[in-house]
Amino acid sequence: MLNFVKKFLTKREGKIKYNELLKHFLSDGKLDASEKQELEKLSKEYGFSKEELMDAHKKASSLAFQNIIGDGKITEEEKKALEELMGYFGVNQKDFNFDQKAFNKFYTLGLIDKGILPEIQRHDIDIIFKKDEILHWGCPGITRKYKKITNRINYGGLTASIKIMKGLRYRVGSVGFSTSSSEHLVTEDVGAFWLTNQRIGFKGNRKNFAFPYSKIHAFELTPTGLVISKEGKETPYIIGLDDYDIPCMVISHILNNDKK
Incomplete structure (x- = not known):
């Protein structure tokens, strides 16, 4: 023992x-x-x-x-x-x-x-590729937009009503109306966000967009999502993804190399 x-x-x-x-x-x-x-x-x-x-x-x-x-x-x-x-x-x-x-x-x-971008051979993204176009990234995503909502507010001072005859009253005093508006971020569409060596795009259930990287005026990652400003477009695209690290690095790599 x-x-x-x-x-x-x-x-x-x-x-x-x-x-x-x-x-x-x-x-x-x-x-x-x-x-x-x-x-x-x-x-x-x-x-x-x-x-x-x-x-x-x-x-x-x-x-x-x-x-x-x-x-x-x-x-x-x-x-x-x-x-x-x-x-x-x-x-x-x-x-x-x-x-x-x-x-x-x-x-x-x-x-x-190290300068090596992923190349995706098997995918289910329904897009038509251009000549020599390579898919580097594709994932589920949503597009968002700001929507203005107007609220009507009733406001009144001291009021009173005087009975004139049966079923009819006369109102005296003042009653005013005012409105207020606020912007809310809402989901615009659901689909797939994709990146190739030539273009950036989104294939949605209702809307699609795709354009070359040379058209990107600016892009940044914010709490609302990936904000992409396109030349000639007044409002930016706001893309919501589960993970932003890889797509942001792909975009940065392509933009930086295009400038060289």
Whole structure:
């Protein structure tokens, strides 16, 4: 019984050391050959099986993933380092807190940062492409607009009514009316927002628009959405999306390169 307790406490102490060492080594998101040797040496010293270390390896994989998305983008080197780490640990995406949607987003942002725009081959956006036109982005979206709403307000001073005959009264005093108006942001249309190497556009249920990037006078991201001002158009387009990071980077990249 005493031997069992002693062995249990020794292994628990060893796991603590292993976890701390693993966390320290993964501060740069990868394990080099010497670090792997040190971990394997510690594992043999305490007699750990692969199964006994699986929980530690899953947590380490989650930590590594969180580290590489911490700066808002994933580089090709970070992607390869994560894949190598998962292979070394013998874990897959389902074994730890891996977010495929987040990975796709941050990896795409990393590529754009390197000047590589995404190219979407399979899609269901109903648009007619021009010659040599490439779809870089497409996602559900809405268009918004400001709508003026006028309210009528009744206002009156002191009034009184005098009965003249049955069913007829004469009103004396003053009664006035005033109006007030306010603007409200409302949804105008629902559809798909898309970006190609040549144009920016929206395919809605009721309205569509598409124009070349050279027609963009200004664009900015505001709390109301992506506001795009087009040359010759009095009011800007206001686009609402679930996520603005990738489309904004695509637009910025194309506009900046067109100016060169």
